């Protein structure tokens with residue numbers, strides 16, 4: 389099973405129609421649409437206009453999604469309130485350019501802000517891609533922050549292949 393399949397299978401068991409969720413990297417909208425089908429409301433960020441356009445086509449018919457064309461590290465500028473679950477699917481917009489790739493420092497900032505905004509027993513689901521330039525640096529930076537901050541990782545998922553993506557399911561205790 390690939391990481392996206394694992395994430396959707398797991399997340400399905402974590403959220404209900406009462407929950408507010410945030411997709412921190414909307415991309416082509418796969419995670420946004422998935423969350424919109426389960427949650428009360430979904431905020432979806434992407435720094436790329438193309439990604440926001442692609443996602444807006446995917447969410448036609450859903451009245452419970454707010455798209456935000458901004459850096460996810462600026463999430464604290466928005467009035468979102470407490471959040472049940474965040475999804476970070478790091479890396480590139482498929483077929484996008486280098487500018488569409490997440491960067492270690494801003495991903496860390498966004499992660500810290502997301503953790504602050506989580507309700508008690510809320511979740512952060514984060515997938516790291518190690519196979520592209522900078523991907524390992526991003527993983528090591530966030531992984532060492534998570535370890536030193538004593539943040540609880542409930543599940544780790546990785547296929548047994550070189551440089552395969554790594555998913556963490558984090559719960560705020």
Ligand SMILES: C[S@@+](CC[C@H](N)C(=O)[O-])C[C@H]1O[C@@H](n2cnc3c(N)ncnc32)[C@H](O)[C@@H]1O
Pocket residue numbers: 412413414415416417418419420433434435436439458459460461477478479480481482487488489490491494
């Ligand atoms: C792997 S794709 C996400 C895939 C998406 N979740 C889906 O279901 O199609 C990563 C996305 O992160 C976005 N991104 C990169 N840096 C960002 C940032 N600082 N803030 C918000 N989005 C960013 C890229 O534009 C790209 O669309």
